[in-house]
Amino acid sequence: MPIDAAQAVAAEPRSGEITWDRKDVLLYHLGVGAAANPDKRSPATDPDELRYTLESRLHVLPSFATVAGSGSPCVISSLSMPGIDVDLARVLHGGQSLTLHRPIPVAGTATATGRIAAVYDKGKAAVLVMRTEAADADGPLWTSDAQIFVRGEGGWGGDRGPSARLDPPTGAPDRTVERPIREDQALLYRLSGDWNPLHADPDFAKVAGFERPILHGLCTYGMTLKAVVDTLLGGDVTRVRSYTTRFAGVVYPGETLRIRMWHTPESTRVAVSAAERDDAPVLADTIVEHS
Template sequence: MEPSRREISWTRRDVLLYQLSLGAGPEDLSYAYERGLQVLPTFAMVAGQGVSAGDDVAPSLDLSALGIDLATILHAGQSLTVHRPLPARGDATVESRIADVWDKGKAAVLVLESVAADAAGPLWTSRTQIWARGAGGFGGEPGPEPDGTVPGRQPDHVLDAPTTAGQALLYRLNGDLNPLHADPAFAKRVGFDRPILHGLATYGVVAKALVDGVLDGDATRLTSLSVRFAGTLFPGEMIRTSVWRDGDLLTFVATCPEREDAPVLSHACAEVTP
């Protein structure tokens, strides 16, 4: 499959909406007010898809072209590396490709890589792991073992980040309008009691918690973030992130304390600057 290329742009309004949808408020105006606005690196995951893009944004890769039933796929993992701090407004070219296909027996894992650059050079590289049920068993490589082994000691930080009952409804305005995050009847048809929060919303909430709780509120110090999506979170539940620091590497897990610390993110690590 040939790589796809698309042009994207974003404004401060897109950044503000994204960060408000992660829970930013009047107590942290550096995320929620255009004066002195800083950009969380995880904004890269929605750049070019939000309110400034309109209603006709094409997906970066069309998996249906591979004969994969979209009802069988699951967002299994996400990694992101930012090559420099993201501007609050900008234009970029994003080139996306299937970087790997791993055989897990009953499923295949597709690794979708996207690289964004602007006139000044590379901005970010993201790698999305898609779990495709029923597509395995073709004799391929199983893929590497995941990083993010938790140290055998008490965490250095425990960070609690609340979510709100309406958070998924706000987050979906960043571009992901999947009814699973809004429609109770649809959620029940696919096996959930009620709509769930987007995995990438959890990813962003945890990134903000790391910046605020470990990096002195400086989003430019968070340069990479890699996770596996280990379980669902319902809007209104707490995300508890336990963090172990070893120099410039953070290892962490995120759980839901209201459900006996049910796992939400696992095999998770981040790279930071001093």
């Protein structure tokens, strides 16, 4: 079996220094749709968007943690850790969670430590939980878990792991917004460090079973968090405490995200779908915890 669960979990963590500056933050924000908000008459110069696009007003959307320092130790590099030898064409990002220990600075240097926290056997697939912890001189910054599905690598009789499924929200959503995805959104987003050809190469996408390149799940993840922050949290990124989602389906560049939000003072449940495909699910079991 290309995945040795015991060896992968027992492997020594990999640590490395990551750095980022305002240019990285600005590029990431553009990659998740900043200055393209259709609700604004002039989004490129709207004060609410300038918080994402102008260095003199800049704050950092917390989901930037998934790409800070080009995402190192990144998901692709983690797939080469001891006990893991898989075909990239069989790999899908199944879910993502992020816990913020304090606001992310506009520029910084930190130590990122990555390891395989768990390996689960889902029968037809294996799930790798790749944990990254980042800290700088002032202490912990964030902890993130990426759940990676490797199709065709399950069935060895291992632990199935916990279920990520939640009961659906009840009642009508408090807010619903739509966010169009540019045709070149994946090409722009990948400049923040996720170079998986699945998001750019039509031939590779077909080998992986898709009609054409798909948008990065983490791009949808960032676009969704921005919508929640802007719509329900007064544009205050420092209110976000944690953010968890399950990637329920693909989305293609050129489509429109329909983002439904059920809001309470301490958390917001979110469901995201592809508007043009009869609201096909894109993100599910999604929770933003906040102050």
